[in-house]
Amino acid sequence: MSCTLVSQTGARISLEDGRPVVLGRSPDTRVTDKKCSRNQVKVVACYADQDVVVTQLGPNPTFLDGVPLGQGLSGTLTDGGTLYLVNQNHSFKLCFDLNSNRTATSTVKKGEKAKDKTQGGSKETQVSANPKRSIKDFFSTSPMKSSKRKLSPEKEDAEVKHQRKSEDEEEEEGDKEERRAEEKLKHLQEMAEKFTPESKDGTSSCSEPTGCLKSSWQQIGNLLLYTAAGVKGRDKIAGFDIDGCIITTKSGKVFPTAPNDWKILYPEIKPRLASLLQNGYKVAFFTNQMGIAKGKLRPEVFKSKVEDVLATLQLAVQANDDVTVDLARSFYVGDAAGRPEKWAPGRKKDFSCSDRLFALNIGLRFHTPEEFFLGWKSAPYNLPSFDP
DSSP states (O other), X not given: OEEEEEETTSOEEEEOBTOOEEESSBTTTTXXXXXXXXXXXXXXXXXXXXXXXXXXXXXXXXXXXTEEOOTTOEEEEETTOEEEEETXXXXXXXXXXXXXXXXXXXXXXXXXXXXXHXXXXXXXXXXXXXXXXXXXXXXXXXXXXXXXXXXXXSOOOHHHHHHOOOHHHHHHHHHHHHHHHHHHHHHHXXXXXXXXXXXXXXXXXXXXXXXXXXXXXXXXXXXXXXEOTTOOOOSEEEEEESBTTTEEOSSXXXXXXXXXXXXXXXXXXXXXXXXXXXXXXXEEEEOOOHXXXXXXXXXXXXXXXXXXXXXXXXXXXXXXXXXOOOGGGOEEEOSOXXXXXXXXXXXXXXXXXXHHHHHHHHTOEEEOHHHHHHOOOOOOOOOOSSOO
């Protein structure tokens, strides 16, 4: 089975089962209308029900078969229905093809039989190899040089060029963000202590034996807390920074250029996190998003991005509950580790040491993403002169 959104202009958007896709003004959709946001809607196909769940992200209305949505609201589009990206313009018809899976399956089976005949039916040749990777696999060319020279084949419009910053501006913004994060560290710790005992007041739908019944968001002061369905209380916490640790930008920029400008940092991440859950850990993600406070990032867009990351990883994640945490068996992983320039071939120095200091302040063991996910040896690092 396959699922496709087809526009009157000939644009075709393929949707995989359960995989979120963000659509808007872009070359892929052939939409240039500036009333349409570059991140207008998020669509998720369900092959079993033969429908698509559409969530409006942009400020201007999206229509499903003539029925308007609203920013942050979702609706269901069935096979043959029409999605209007904005203001009943830029229509896309939803088409499910039931025969494509059968054709693909028969093609695969024929290919397997041919392979059996030519290779003596060896099972080893039919299984894709998964060799262990070394540090050289990640540095065939300099990551620093490739990220600078990588250019988009599409012609960038004036708005995108205006929004992109130089490297110096990015580093300066990162420094400002880090200073603000350090100033608020104590405040956030006090907030956590204040609200953790009150988690039995009915605001959370989770319990240790049964787990969380459904995914939900909570706001505690300036703290956004997401709890995924299926989460259970655990006394062992595996904490991870998100940016630069779990995900990185597809564009190669330091900061993402759009909400969908992300990809999983290493293929080893998903199976390693799944192994932690099987071994009794609760996985917790932490991220500092100053763009929300500055008004540059809408909370609903950030929430959608977090949900997309977790859907890709297929993980049940939560940040806190009323279970006492065993600090000795818990740990934290982050990329801001105080590593100097060229700590690995072609690598820049870490922009700060905040992740390592965060773990040190709360008494957790610390690892970098390369140490934890890839098994690399510990790199040298520098701590600040003061005692945190």
